[in-house]
Amino acid sequence: MADEVILLDYWPSPFGARARIALREKGVEFETREENLRDKSPLLLQMNPIHKKIPVLIHNGKPVCESMNVVQYIDEVWSDRNPILPSDPYQRAQARFWVDFVDTKLFEPADKLWQTKGEEQETAKKDYIEALKILESELGDKPYFGGDTFGFVDIAMTGYYSWFEASEKLGNFSIEPECPILMASAKRCLQRESVVKSLHDSEKILELAYQLRKIYCV
């Protein structure tokens, strides 16, 4: 019986991007259903009743919510190819730790960068760069957080990499001089086939970011 894989998604979302990338890394065929976040579909509300957020992966009718849960799920179900998490328990723990760090430390400042101005925005910038620097130090001289291979932490970060340009323009700062090694890894990730196919033009994301900023009256 063929697998039915549906992804409830929103095109500019860095979290939706993570799910798309993971599915493509595994070569899984899936159907995307684009959500209008201001008019959420009955399916989204039924499949993620608590948070009502995308991405939601619906695999043979059963929902999986929360982007990095979705990525882990994809890795566990399609375990016969291109592993996303390492097999060694200690390395898996490290990967999970850093993904938790990414979502804890980047999430709020990343949003505040385009939602706020003045002192609040400056604080957000400082927090964002500080977190990126810690991540860069963890990356070290590895091409990817996963070592030689693109892995769990890289997928988590690529969602944020897709918004780097918009963040820089709206925050009026540059990430590369602060984190050159991380930027090099980011560029490597952004060139990956699964990523290229999963992300929209950075121009479009920037355009959206400007529009959103206006809505927030900033």
Added chain:
Amino acid sequence: MAERSDTEEVKLLGMWPSPFSRRIEIALTLKGVPYEFSEQDITNKSSLLLQLNPVYKMIPVLVHNGKPISESLVILEYIDDTWRNNPILPQDPCERATARFWAKLIDQQICVAAMKVVGKVGDERDAAVEATRDLLMFLEKELAGKDFFGGESLGFVDIVATLVAFWLMRTEDLLGVKVVPVELFPEIHRWVKNLLGNDVIKKCIPPEDEHLAYIRARMDKLNIKSA
């Protein structure tokens, strides 16, 4: 008993009243893994703690053969990946994803809302109580027809949710604010009784009298009125 050799070194840096530290003790005990416990003082952090968890400088930290792991949910998964007997997470990927989802809800939302109940007063406290109850309703529904979140036996979500059973529900008695009344949450109360019937839980949760005294002392220190 654990499958691995008893000569492996397992050390836990923790704090006796911390729910995040105790959940690691529950997991290790469930798996029959011997460990050395090192009580930490987070008001005066040891150089060992700072060295082993430089990012957050917090407990718990599990040290296995010299290698440190931080963040309680990460540690729980590590324990499950390393000692394969008595699995904590379900085998099925969809059920695993669901377990992870509930664990995050408890730690990121229920815990935060519950802390506001303690920390706020008046209208703000009432709002926090309502917010906490709204979230707890999801757990209430999830428990229907089950002895534990894990089904017939203790699992990942039960271990994480001990925060509700033995921290939130002990604090509410002291606060005089019934956040989790049995009339609204009969399933959660039934589940707590099931937990208290489990030997590992009984062994690993803080002893009630000492724990209540500790919470009361902390409330006094923070000028929070106790009942």
